[in-house]
Amino acid sequence: MTAPVCTLDLARMRGDRVAKLDNAMDAAGIDVLVLCGQNNVSYATGARVPACDHVRASWWRAVAVLERGAPWPHLYTEFPEGAPPEMPDEFLHRAIEVETEEGARELAALLPGGVLAIDDAPFPLWDALGPRHPVDASMVLAPAKLTKTPDELECIRQAQELNERAMLGVRAFAVPGALATDCSGAFLRAIAEHGATANTVDPVIQVMPRAVADGPYSITGEPVYPVPTRPQELHAGDVIWVDTGINLFGYASDFGATWIVGRAPDDRERDQFARWRAIVDRALARVRPGATAADLVQAAGLEHGRRPWLSYFYLAHGCGTDSAEMPFVGTDLGDAFDAALVLQPGMVLVFEPVVWDDGAAGHRSEEIVAVTDDGYRWLSSRAELDEAGA
Amino acid sequence: MSRLPECLRLMARDGVDALVLGREANARIVADTTRLWLAGTRPFAPGCVVVRTTGAVHVLANTDDAVPGGFPKECLFGITWNADKLVAALAAMPGLSGARRVAVDGMTPAIAGLLARVTPAAQLVDANALLSELWREPDATALARVTAAADVAAAGLAAMVAELRPGVHPRVLRGACAAAFAAAGVTTPAFEAVATPLDPHSSTWLPPDRPLAAGETVVLRAGALREGWEASLARTYVVGASAEVVAPPEGWDALLGACVAGATVGGLRGRDAVVYGIGRGVEPWDDEFVLAPGLLCALEHFDETSLRQDVLCVTEQSPTVITRGE
Numbered sequence: 245m246t247a248p249v250c251t252l253d254l255a256r257m258r259g260d261r262v263a264k265l266d267n268a269m270d271a272a273g274i275d276v277l278v279l280c281g282q283n284n285v286s287y288a289t290g291a292r293v294p295a296c297d298h299v300r301a302s303w304w305r306a307v308a309v310l311e312r313g314a315p316w317p318h319l320y321t322e323f324p325e326g327a328p329p330e331m332p333d334e335f336l337h338r339a340i341e342v343e344t345e346e347g348a349r350e351l352a353a354l355l356p357g358g359v360l361a362i363d364d365a366p367f368p369l370w371d372a373l374g375p376r377h378p379v380d381a382s383m384v385l386a387p388a389k390l391t392k393t394p395d396e397l398e399c400i401r402q403a404q405e406l407n408e409r410a411m412l413g414v415r416a417f418a419v420p421g422a423l424a425t426d427c428s429g430a431f432l433r434a435i436a437e438h439g440a441t442a443n444t445v446d447p448v449i450q451v452m453p454r455a456v457a458d459g460p461y462s463i464t465g466e467p468v469y470p471v472p473t474r475p476q477e478l479h480a481g482d483v484i485w486v487d488t489g490i491n492l493f494g495y496a497s498d499f500g501a502t503w504i505v506g507r508a509p510d511d512r513e514r515d516q517f518a519r520w521r522a523i524v525d526r527a528l529a530r531v532r533p534g535a536t537a538a539d540l541v542q543a544a545g546l547e548h549g550r551r552p553w554l555s556y557f558y559l560a561h562g563c564g565t566d567s568a569e570m571p572f573v574g575t576d577l578g579d580a581f582d583a584a585l586v587l588q589p590g591m592v593l594v595f596e597p598v599v600w601d602d603g604a605a606g607h608r609s610e611e612i613v614a615v616t617d618d619g620y621r622w623l624s625s626r627a628e629l630d631e632a633g634a
Numbered sequence: 635m636s637r638l639p640e641c642l643r644l645m646a647r648d649g650v651d652a653l654v655l656g657r658e659a660n661a662r663i664v665a666d667t668t669r670l671w672l673a674g675t676r677p678f679a680p681g682c683v684v685v686r687t688t689g690a691v692h693v694l695a696n697t698d699d700a701v702p703g704g705f706p707k708e709c710l711f712g713i714t715w716n717a718d719k720l721v722a723a724l725a726a727m728p729g730l731s732g733a734r735r736v737a738v739d740g741m742t743p744a745i746a747g748l749l750a751r752v753t754p755a756a757q758l759v760d761a762n763a764l765l766s767e768l769w770r771e772p773d774a775t776a777l778a779r780v781t782a783a784a785d786v787a788a789a790g791l792a793a794m795v796a797e798l799r800p801g802v803h804p805r806v807l808r809g810a811c812a813a814a815f816a817a818a819g820v821t822t823p824a825f826e827a828v829a830t831p832l833d834p835h836s837s838t839w840l841p842p843d844r845p846l847a848a849g850e851t852v853v854l855r856a857g858a859l860r861e862g863w864e865a866s867l868a869r870t871y872v873v874g875a876s877a878e879v880v881a882p883p884e885g886w887d888a889l890l891g892a893c894v895a896g897a898t899v900g901g902l903r904g905r906d907a908v909v910y911g912i913g914r915g916v917e918p919w920d921d922e923f924v925l926a927p928g929l930l931c932a933l934e935h936f937d938e939t940s941l942r943q944d945v946l947c948v949t950e951q952s953p954t955v956i957t958r959g960e
Contacts, residue, residue, distance in 0.1 A: 280675070281675055281676070281677055282674045282675045283674065283675075292840055293674075293840075294825050294826060294828065294839045294840060295673040295674060295823075295825065295826040296673065296674065296823075296824065296825040296826075297658070297659070297671070297673075297822070297823070297824050297825065297859055297864065297915050297916070298657050298658040298659060298672070298674070298675065298676065298915065299657050299658070299659040299660070299915040299916050299917075299918075300824060300825060300915060300916040301673070301674045301675045302657065302675050302740075303916060303918050305675055322837055322839075323837045323839055323840050324836075324837070325835075325836045325837065325840050325842075326840045343762075343918070344920070361743075362742070362743065363677060363742065364675070364676075364677040364678055364740065364741075364742050365678070365740065365741050365742065366739075366740055367738055367739065367740060367741055367758075367759075367760040367761070367762065368760060368762075370740075370741040370746075371760065378743055379743055380742065380743035380744045381743075382744065423819075425816045425817075425819050425820075425821055426816065426817075428816045428821040429812065429813040429814075429815070429816025429817055429821070430813070430816075432809060432812030432813060432815075432816065432821070433809035433810065433812060433813040434809070435809070436805045436806060436808045436809025436810075436812065437805070437806055437809050439805065440805075442673060442826055443673060443812070443826060444672065444673045444674075445670065445671065445672050445673065446670055446671035446672075446821050446822050447821065448670070460697045460698065460699035461697055461698045461699070461707065462696060462697055463695075463696050463697065463707070463710055463712050464696060464712060468696055468697040468699060470670055471670070471697065471699045471700075472668060472669070472670050472671065472821075472822075473821055474819075475819035491673075556696055556712060556713040556714065557713075558715075572715060575715040575716070576714055576715055576716045576719060577715050577716050578716070
């Protein structure tokens with residue numbers, strides 16, 4: 245169990261976010277911010293929408309429009325009951341179907357003048373806004389989201405606690421003879437019962453091969469992860485990498501662990517966990533304001549002569565209204581990017597290194613911290629060696 | 635089955651040299667992808683690219699686990715955070731850099747800049763018209779696949795009904811539905827199941843954060859995405875010791891009977907019906923869309939007492955209702 249960051253005040257959190265966006269718009273010289281990505285709309289307005297498959301979500305998308313200096317963003321939504329209670333009526337509007345030319349023109353005509361930024365557009369809206377030469381909204385969103393307020397950190401902590409509590413119960417389902425999807429079902433039921441706002445990703449319950457060559461085919465030569473969960477029977481000795489995410493009040497969580505089915509971990513698996521622990525601990529020892537992502541990469545060191553994480557992901561990533569957002573540490577953006585990324589209080593880091601001994605599988609877990617004024621604080625429980633199969 | 639051949643034919647007809655798709659359902663249609671399911675929208679980025687001159691489809695994936703057997707490995711391109719690497723991967727796709735007309739299903743300022751580096755001479759156009767035609771192409775497997783998804787959706791709805799009693803929290807029913815889907819081997823929804831009071835002032839898509847009371851009229855919605863094919867249904871119940879199903883809204887049978895070949899979607903919407911295509915996800919239709927035999931669609935209607943939604947297969951006569959439920 246992690247300690248609360250603060251007493252959560254959702255209305256205060258939403259107000260703080262609008263203020264951060266406004267400051268970021270000011271700094272970037274943006275007059276109008278148009279948001280069509282649902283996680284960004286959620287960030288700007290606090291609005292809820294149903295959790296849907298991609299195209300359904302696109303057609304039913306809510307849209308937020310924030311004018312610099314305005315007290316609230318305008319919210320256009322099919323789901324008015326999902327708007328936060330404190331939102332004034334004059335900012336809450338019926339949906340505009342920006343997936344159609346007619347709707348796109350309608351929204352474009354409503355927008356105030358000035359420099360316009362947008363995050364993501366259905367093509368008709370992109371076309372309608374063409375004469376405005378929109379710039380990328382990441383100029384505003386990235387600085388606003390990069391550090392979290394105490395309320396935001398508390399949301400992530402609570403989301404993670406809920407996710408962990410669910411997975412603690414799910415562990416009992418990962419036994420020889422069970423199907424991987426039995427674990428998925430137990431998880432999805434548990435998070436609903438525990439109060440999650442929504443699920444965000446098909447729960448990953450992946451039986452890992454012993455060696456990369458055992459498949460599935462990997463274009464990088466590294467372990468392939470994640471692949472969608474299928475009704476695959478679990479067997480004693482299987483090494484499973486799990487990864488689950490939920491939404492609580494608009495915030496993501498990220499749980500990752502390695503489970504060993506039907507037996508105690510062997511000496512190799514104990515060693516793999518110890519090496520994983522050491523990598524994270526070395527990196528954590530460097531986490532404080534002023535340190536760079538490059539410092540963390542350097543501290544994590546090498547395993548078998550290479551960086552101990554999947555090259556197509558990262559040593560660590562941020563977490564907020566998206567389950568993986570800035571800051572990114574150790575990506576293929578390169579060393580210069582890492583050297584330029586300076587840790588600040590309020591940043592969130594989800595560490596997910598991978599120890600892989602080809603032929604003997606490996607270990608992957610995740611741990612989440614927030615950077616504080618003098619170091620870091622935990623937003624997740626600490627990873628443990630899985631002994632439940634013994 | 636992938637509709638790539640039909641896609642290439644439509645591209646040739648419309649003079650589209652390349653199709654750059656970001657939406658998962660569109661990737662399912664042209665490449666039968668089975669990538670990890672994520673809820674909600676995501677910013678447009680090239681996730682699936684079709685090049686007309688080579689007839690090749692390129693898929694963003696680090697493994698061929700995400701594509702059907704026999705898919706050429708050289709047509710996979712890897713996950714990257716680095717714009718330069720994405721540009722290099724796109725530029726390496728034979729025939730793409732010379733494209734003059736590129737159809738896309740979304741756009742962001744960042745990706746617009748990136749595509750301009752890869753296809754400097756290209757005009758960007760909306761892929762939706764082409765995709766809309768692709769959705770209506772006959773697919774011999776669609777009925778069976780959507781029917782299988784409908785069976786899962788119905789099992790989910792039945793699980794919700796079994797737990798619908800006074801004092802139950804709507805999200806508990808959502809969990810019951812997801813667990814029933816998983817018991818059928820399906821862990822991906824078309825949407826997360828909904829249990830919410832029938833209220834003319836709400837969308838009936840977002841449940842309240844409170845227990846349901848005896849005597850309340852409640853809409854239950856369940857939608858499954860089984861192996862990349864969608865089906866959904868909704869029914870209305872009165873909460874009680876044993877949940878009691880409410881008869882369909884007035885005019886339901888007449889509306890159902892009107893969903894026949896030759897009917898326009900706009901005509902049905904004029905009768906307060908919600909109508910959209912169903913297949914590799916939602917396949918939105920505009921008002922001018924004309925129903926044809928073999929098309930699969932969702933039909934929804936409500937009045938003050940009841941809301942109902944089913945999936946239908948259009949025929950020349952009365953449609954076949956695919957979703958089984960009381």
